[in-house]
Amino acid sequence: MQLATKLIHAGVEPDPSTGAIMTPIFQTSTYVQAAPGEHKGYEYARTQNPTRHALEAALAAIENGKHGICFGSGMAATDAILRLLQPGDEVIAGNDMYGGTYRLFTKVVARYGVKFHFIDMHDAANISNYVNEHTKLVWVETPTNPLMHIVDIAAAAETAHRHKLLLCVDNTFASPYLQNPLELGADIVVHSATKYLGGHSDVVLGAAIVKDDALAExxxxxxxxxxxxxxxxxxxxxxxxxKTLHVRMRQHSENGAAVARFLRSHPGVDKVYWCGFEDHPNHAIAQKQMRGFGGMMSFTLKDDRMENAFRVLSSTRIFSLAESLGGVESLIGHPASMTHASIPREDRIRNGLADSLIRLSVGIEDAEDLIADLRQAIE
Known part of the structure; x- marks a missing residue:
């Protein structure tokens, strides 16, 4: 089954009681049993819910996995994965990552005796330099948030498995439409489904997808x-x-390419971070492991004073200044004070995340309108 068909039909069956083509919302906290232990597979809604099961089946199918496990947010999914670790274990993670993930790692999980190494993963072979007898997990974002670094998933998987480590890939920026890490050797894929999977800025939800039965259990x-x-x-x-992920992601990618090229040609713009450029670091790897380059990007201004960046951020009319990403509407944000504020400034600067960096989530509006909006805001 091709991906577009799978996105519409995977995990979804007509409701057996009514024939409804859309999965019903089973808004119940508990289920009646004929006798103690005699039930139809559902006992209590924290443990099982038919609507959640349909989503979990759909996510497993579109990521080419076997098991989907859904959580109340992307951070809750990340937290559950980290519960696989024990005090004294160590994790190797990229040094450019979502600030909320960094905060969970360093401010919460580290308190329980887990050690984190944040490293440059441009060359996945670098992972081996940080492996020791305590290492249990490699955590990868690709493309990374917000500098759009590309990590070679297949190479990271080979390195991780050679050392008998788990590899988890945060696939939020790419979505299953552009990239399937399990097919490249990852053990776990994690999503903030709040973003591209939901796609309409109206839900908060997270998910992990795996192939291994024991890991799923x-x-x-x-x-x-x-x-x-x-x-x-x-x-x-x-x-x-x-159901509309493929349609939306095609337009996000098309608009993203147009906006990125405009920004690169603008005399007031300094650097543009978008993995679709041929001279973007690891662009060839992005071409190999992705089906397109998406609508996420960041840029800096030639006049990189903070006040100049703030002027642009407050001057757009179509791009909305807001947290999050992946909705049909375009968003503009300031990582240093918003999504990545929890990362110490010296760490951000050392890893290339400037105070004046601006991040875009390019939506599916008309690309000409988006470009005109950015032009008037920058000028």
Whole structure:
């Protein structure tokens, strides 16, 4: 089954009681049993919910996995994955990552005796330099947030598995339409489904997808035991969003290319970080492991004073100044004070995230309007 067909039909069956083509929202907290232990597969909604099960099946199918496990947010999914670790374990992660993930790693999980190494993953072979007998997990974002670095997933998987480590890939920026890390050797794929999977800025939800039965059993145990589950209506919203993922991602990618090329040609713009440029670091790897380059990018101004960046951020009329990404509407943001404010400034600067960096989530409006909006804001 081709991906576009899979996105519309995977995990979804007509409701057996009514024939409804859309998965019903099972808004219930518990299920009646004929006798103790005699039930139809559902006991309590924290443990099981038919709407959530449909979404989990759909996510497993579109990521070419076997098991999907849904959570109340992307951070809850990340937290569950980190519960696979024990005190004394170590994690190797990229040094350019979402600030909320960095905050969870360093301010929460590190308190329980887990050590994190944040490294340059431009060359995946560098991972081996940080492996020791305590290392258990390699954590990869690609493309990274917000500098759009590309990590070779297949090479990272080979390195991780040679050392008997798990590899988790955050696939939020690419979405399953542009990239499938499990096919490249990853053990776990994690998503903030709030973003491209939902696609309409109206839901918060997270997911992990795996192939391995034992790994899925552990993550389901954490999902049920810790209780960070999504509600059925949120699951239904993401199921609805998945049905148009291919259509939206094509337009995000087309608009993203037009906006990135405009920015690169603008005399007031200094650097543009977009993995579709042929001279972008690891562009060849992006071509190999992705089906397109998406609508996420960042840029700096030649006049890189903070006040100049703030002037641009407050001057757009179509791009909305807001957190998040991946919705049909275009967003503009300031990582240093918004999405990555939890990362110490010296670490941000050392890794290339300037105070004046501006991040765009290019939506699916008319590209000419988006370019005109950025032109008037920058000028």
């Amino acid at each position: 552990q993550l389901h145990f954490f999902q049920n035991s810790c209780g960070a589950v999504p509600g059925p209506h949120d699951c239904w919203l993401v199921l609805r969003g998945i």
